[in-house]
Amino acid sequence: MSTHNELHELPDDDGTVLLIRETMARTTADLPPLPDLVGPARAQGRRRRARVRFAIGGGALAVAALGMAAAVALPADDGDPQVGGVINVAAPPSSSTAPPPPVHIEPTPGGSSMADLPPAERAKQEDFQNRxxxxxxxxxxxxxxxxQRTDAGVxxxxxxxxxxxxxxIFSxxxxxSDPTTxxxxxAKGYVCKKTTLPGGIEATATTSPINNGNVTEAELxxxxxxxxxxxxxxxxDASNTSAPVTNDQLLELARASSFLDLVKAADKDPVEKEQKTVVGG
Incomplete structure (x- = not known):
């Protein structure tokens, strides 16, 4: 008979069963332990994810570093782009955008516009407007x-x-030799406020009613x-809408360094003719 049948026909008593269990235990005790498949697989998965994250992070840092190098690298004073043995790659210059064309205002009969100026003077005034x-x-x-600027005048x-x-109107x-104050x-509807600008300059902002008092204009x-x-x-005028600015906003504008820089440039190199005071006029 086969071994399977022999085992099947063994007497079923407690001593026989115990003997079989001890024999199987001694047989399996001499075998090497089964490998732990779950632990290494888990560790390998962690290492793989770490490598992927490191590769992605390293690639992002490399791209960022290249971008920063291209953005901030500048040539040395002598024009040599090599500094400290490293070749710095300068970023390409950004394309300059041409200023928009001016708003065209048709001159009144007998009037003139910037188109009537000599070319050099017109270019100077347009440059100031664009700034x-x-x-x-x-x-x-x-x-x-x-x-927007207009072509009626600087x-x-x-x-x-x-x-x-x-x-x-910015003038x-x-x-x-006779500064105006x-x-x-x-007066009714007239609001006035003063402040002191850098350098001790006194500035005045006003809101005045015009057009029979229906609307107001603002001036600094x-x-x-x-x-x-x-x-x-x-x-x-068409909608009877007053100037949409307050005295406080005008005075805040007057204190801005960018505005004062414009004023300083025009004071040094005028774009308007000298103001003439006519007695009785």
Whole structure:
């Protein structure tokens, strides 16, 4: 008979069963232990994930390092881009954006515009306007809208918001030996406020009713160096909308370094003709 049948026909008593169990225990005791498959597999999985994370992190750091090197690397004073044995790769120059064209304003009969100026003077005035637009845009409140230069004159700009246009008059005009001052008047609907700018300069901001008192215009005024400086925002007449700026906002603008830099440049190299005072005129 087969071994299977022999085992099947063994007497089923307690002594025989115990003998069989002891024999099997002695047989398996001499065999080597089974390997732990779960532990190594878990450890291998952890190591694999760690390698993946390290590879991703290292790649990101490498890309970031290359980007920073391209952005900040500058050539030495002698024009040699090699510093400390490392070749620095300079980032390509950004493309310059041409300033937008001016708002065209048709001259009144017998009037003139910047198109009538000599080419050199026109270029000088347009350059000043292009420098002034971003400064005014950043310092005037959002209620004034998008600021643009015009071709009517170096002093005239325009703010547009929700279909309404507000003329902005920014003037830095040589005053000669007689600087103009602006006292605060007491009148109905007239609001005046003063402040002191850097250097002890007194600035005045006013809100004045015009057009039979239906709307108001706002103006900032002060004297700087040899020039009278003014910034006025006019109302939108068609909709009877007052100038959308307060005296406090104008005085805050006057204290801004970017605005004072514009004023300083125009005072040093004027873009307007000297102001003439006509007695009795």
């Amino acid at each position: 002034a637009v971003p400064v005014l845009q950043s310092l005037l409140p959002e209620t004034v809208g998008t600021v 002093r005239l700009y325009q703010g547009t918001k929700n279909g309404k246009s507000f003329f902005i 830095v005009r040589p005053s000669g 602006r006292p605060c008047l007491e 005024f002060f004297h700087y160096g040899k020039s009278n400086v003014s910034l006025a925002i006019e109302p939108h």
